[in-house]
Amino acid sequence: MMSNLIDLMSELEAEILQLRMLLREVAIPELCSxxxxxxxxxxxxxxxxxxxxxxxEVTTLTGHEALQRxxxxxxxxxxxxxxxxxxxxxxxxxxxxxxxxxxxxxxQVKRVNSAKLAFKAGVLVLSETxxxxxxxxxxxxxxxxxxxxxxSIYCFDENVHRINFNWVSRPRxxxxxxxxxxxxxxxxxxxxxxxxxxxxxxAVLAADKSLIERQTNxxxxxxxxxxLRPEASIRLEDxxxxxxxxxxxxxxxxxxxxxxxPLESFDASKKQNRTRKEDSLPLLIKRMNLYADSNSSKGxx
Numbered sequence: 001m002m003s004n005l006i007d008l009m010s011e012l013e014a015e016i017l018q019l020r021m022l023l024r025e026v027a028i029p030e031l032c033s034x035x036x037x038x039x040x041x042x043x044x045x046x047x048x049x050x051x052x053x054x055x056x057e058v059t060t061l062t063g064h065e066a067l068q069r070x071x072x073x074x075x076x077x078x079x080x081x082x083x084x085x086x087x088x089x090x091x092x093x094x095x096x097x098x099x100x101x102x103x104x105x106x107x108q109v110k111r112v113n114s115a116k117l118a119f120k121a122g123v124l125v126l127s128e129t130x131x132x133x134x135x136x137x138x139x140x141x142x143x144x145x146x147x148x149x150x151x152s153i154y155c156f157d158e159n160v161h162r163i164n165f166n167w168v169s170r171p172r173x174x175x176x177x178x179x180x181x182x183x184x185x186x187x188x189x190x191x192x193x194x195x196x197x198x199x200x201x202x203a204v205l206a207a208d209k210s211l212i213e214r215q216t217n218x219x220x221x222x223x224x225x226x227x228l229r230p231e232a233s234i235r236l237e238d239x240x241x242x243x244x245x246x247x248x249x250x251x252x253x254x255x256x257x258x259x260x261x262p263l264e265s266f267d268a269s270k271k272q273n274r275t276r277k278e279d280s281l282p283l284l285i286k287r288m289n290l291y292a293d294s295n296s297s298k299g300x301x
Contacts, residue, residue: 037091070095
């Protein structure tokens with residue numbers, strides 16, 4: 001199984017190399033942009049998890065340097081060393097503008113994305129537990145961050161009218177009945193976190209299940225906030241509205257956008273404080289971001 005995973009990585013790297021060669025041939029460096037976002041160290045990690053980012057200094061690169069950094073980003077799958085956080089992976093927002101070879105590049109991007117999906121599928125079948133899966137992958141790929149391997153490359157072969165980079169953090173909301181929630185907790189036995197043994201994880205799940213069973217309400221809400229990340233609002237020439245795309249990797253376009261807003265540094269002190277719905281809801285299980293609905297009753301004594 002592990003040899004299969006090594007083969008899948010080799011195939012992915014070969015496809016990316018081919019894409020990089022194509023892009024280098026037809027890219028227009030003076031129209032390329034790359035926005036350097038600093039890595040998060042382990043020393044900074046806990047504070048960011050608890051309080052969020054206070055500032056993120058973005059450095060804008062253009063020309064040949066931007067093109068080079070963008071091409072390197074396509075194979076940036078690893079943290080440099082153990083001093084950097086594995087929970088806050090590198091982001092590579094940028095824009096590669098090319099002229100010509102539209103069919104070849106679009107087709108090669110599809111091959112790269114297919115190879116990424118094949119590698120992901122190979123990882124998912126390694127083991128039923130997260131810890132064993134993590135060990136098997138990292139026995140071969142030291143300091144690999146699988147989520148960076150899985151990232152899709154966005155290539156827009158239609159004329160792009162507007163690209164507006166920005167920082168985004170939004171909640172992902174799931175509403176569950178008590179029965180659905182209990183089933184979700186029970187299924188957690190198949191994904192043991194690296195920080196737990198099987199027995200300690202079973203104890204956590206049993207305590208969570210007991211807590212939910214004591215609740216008198218029948219509906220619950222999971223509001224998991226997506227980490228602050230760079231995105232871009234992109235509108236194609238003939239589209240009626242823009243669509244948001246993750247900016248984990250540089251975008252590839254075949255024309256210079258009519259309107260372009262670069263990614264700016266983030267400063268939390270300049271953001272408006274908005275009241276979030278979950279602030280008024282009873283928090284039941286922090287690790288799940290699980291809240292009782294606003295009309296819920298408190299647990300039985």
